[in-house]
Amino acid sequence: MRVGVITFPGSLDDRDAMRAIRLAGAEPVALWHGEHDLHGVDAIVLPGGFSYGDYLRCGAIAARSPIMAEVIQAAEGGMPVLGICNGFQILVETHLLPGGLIRNDHGDFIRRDQRLRVESTDSAWTSGFTVGQEITIPLKNGEGGYIADEATLDRLEGEGLVAFRYLDVNPNGSLRDIAGLRNERGNVVGLMPHPEHAVEPGFGPDTRDAMRSGVDGLTFFTSVLKASVLS
């Protein structure tokens, strides 16, 4: 399976995402924002970072870059797309996922190992988890407050589209503790925390067993691999 990772001007975590894909057993493919070519990949990751310096709004200009026309078309056709942090912001700016992300309510940039509860496993990127499973992956953002109007929030809850919720502490004022979403079809997932930073022993969050041994993020990438084998 070939998984594309798109680099935008200001992307930071594109190489980490490619490494995570490789560790999961798939082949990472570097894609460039300025092209209209997905190079025949089977799935796409929109990585974290500060595309276009967060000018206009986080993800707003990246969402309108050349390659995103192909990404939107592919996502609407069912291709798995994962947006991490800035990638999640890009997904809401393209309206592939509803709502918006605004500055953290306390105004500070945060970086912490964040506990999450998996709320939905009906997606290409979460099928390897169990519903209610608690995972820990790093979170690092300044503008991660998820917002949507009440009707949208009720619909997201009613249709089971909330993929992840913050546990212990709501780190940024996100409404209903929402950390990540999936779309109706389950091929598009976006979240603020960074699964690609918890894929390799020695470099992940601390666990009860050992320091930096957390690899909960790897399941995102093995899930999409499994989805591709089954389809």
Add this chain to the structure above:
Amino acid sequence: MPTIVVEVMPKAELLDPAGKAVAGALHRLGHDRISDVRIGKRFELHVDGDVDAELLADVEKVAADMLANTVIEDVVTVEVHGASVPGETH
């Protein structure tokens, strides 16, 4: 040269953490009569030639589709400056 000014504000019902931080600083400096601050954006779009109804309609669309994210923001102003346009002169 005509300029089209577009102003965008965060939706009134949403928290504006940047505005809140500025309000907090003003209070610390003793400006107690300023009760709240909200921070928006002003875009100045410079135009070659005349502003006609077609261009204005295009700008209004761009304002709603790109300059603002209407999930979290409102377009509060689309105004033409420095040109004579029927009904739109400022």
